[in-house]
Amino acid sequence: MRRNLEDLAIRDKLIYHAMLGVCTPQFMKHLYESLTRDPTSTMEEIIRSYNPRGTGAAFNNARAVLEKAYLKFPYDEMQQQYQTENIQMLTIADRDYPAGWLNSYLPPIVAFCAGDLRLLERPCLSVVGSRSPTAYGKTVLNEMIPPLAAEGITLVSGLAKGIDQMVHACAIGSGGATVGIIGTGLDVVYPRENALLQRKMMAEQLVISEYPLGTKPERHHFPMRNRLIANLALATLVIEAREKSGSLITANLALQENRDVFAVPGNIDSPLSVGTNQLIKAGAACVLNAADVLAEMRMLRE
Structure with a gap:
């Protein structure tokens, strides 16, 4: 009935x-x-x-x-x-609702979750970057993510191409925890090349969406998704970013919510370092390795 x-x-x-x-x-x-x-x-x-x-x-x-x-x-x-579909609902009225979302401007009232919600109990760091990273960006990521994962930090990203995909894969490969926040329904994969990774994360890690089942990728979904990435974590780490990129949108959203932003510097003649260098110039913490990130996060937690 x-x-x-x-x-x-x-x-x-x-x-x-x-x-x-x-x-x-x-x-x-x-x-x-x-x-x-x-x-x-x-x-x-x-x-x-x-x-x-x-x-x-x-x-x-x-x-x-x-x-x-x-x-x-x-x-x-x-x-x-x-x-x-084994999908859990996390609402703003729930006791285990993330504090970062609760204290943000437009918190998701309901989030659809597939995987292990206990990963949200750990300290979280959002990591974003270019969809087409350079060899430098890939090297930086492969050097930074394993030590962060080993420290029990949950690595949060957006399950997009490039840096996002590498963050999730590297965290898993290092035996760590990772959360993907997507701009579609949990039964939709975008981009398609991340299908195996998304299924694995839904089974063994955690994937979250503000959108119900069946929701297709729409351009306006991704800036909205970025606010959830920025607000879930203690801070946001930007590895490579073009000027006016989606990664900078996420970083700026974090700054607007009084959250810390860390940026990896790069060559001044590299288009993919323009965004990170601008962030550093504007006051973001300049980080050169995982130890720098961990030191900054310890200060935030004290």
């Missing part, structure tokens, strides 16, 4: 609306805040308060989109699908 929306607990309501995939992060935040203030709030009241114009076109459109989604995707059927 299908359960009515009104009969669900607050946590289940949050999860259900996240599974529907029709609610923006901003609306999910409003939904959570509304239900926290008054658990008896109806969806019509919540939508109306989200749209100050009340009965205007935006209100009617939002209500119609949600009502259509409710009919098409009943809660019990969707819950069963996620259970079958």
Whole structure:
């Protein structure tokens, strides 16, 4: 028998609306805040308060989109699908919700997780860089990641090409822990070349997404994904980055949230060192090896 929306607990309501995939992060935040203030709030009241114009076109459109989604995707059927796929839900109301997300500007209200959530209990370091790293960038990464993994640090990245992929693979190869945060549903692989790595991480490490099953890669998903990478960790390490690159977006998001950024310097005539050198010039910690990173992280934890 299908359960009515009104009969669900607050946590289940949050999860259900996240599974529907029709609610923006901003609306999910409003939904959570509304239900926290008054658990008896109806969806019509919540939508109306989200749209100050009340009965205007935006209100009617939002209500119609949600009502259509409710009919098409009943809660019990969707819950069963996620259970079958061994996907766990981490909500902002949960005790083990990461503190870094909790204290950020736009925390994910619900995160879909596949793998070992205990990896989030360790100190985390986000590592980002170019999708087309140079031989220098690869050498730096292969020298830095194993000692960090050996210290019990969880290495966080975005399961993209290049540095991201290498961070995850090197952490696993070193017997360490790694978390991938992606901009698609957990059943979608992007880029396709990371299919084996993503499956392995979902089984033995941890992969997280803010997006429900079936969500395809969209350009705007990745800047949103980057905020989760930046805010999950104590600090962000940038190995190689072009000017105005996605890695710099992640670094700047970290800085906006008052988190530390470490950068590896490079040749001033290398396009892939422009971003990291600019970060250092702007005040990011200049790190030359894993020992520098560990020293900086120890100071953050004291």
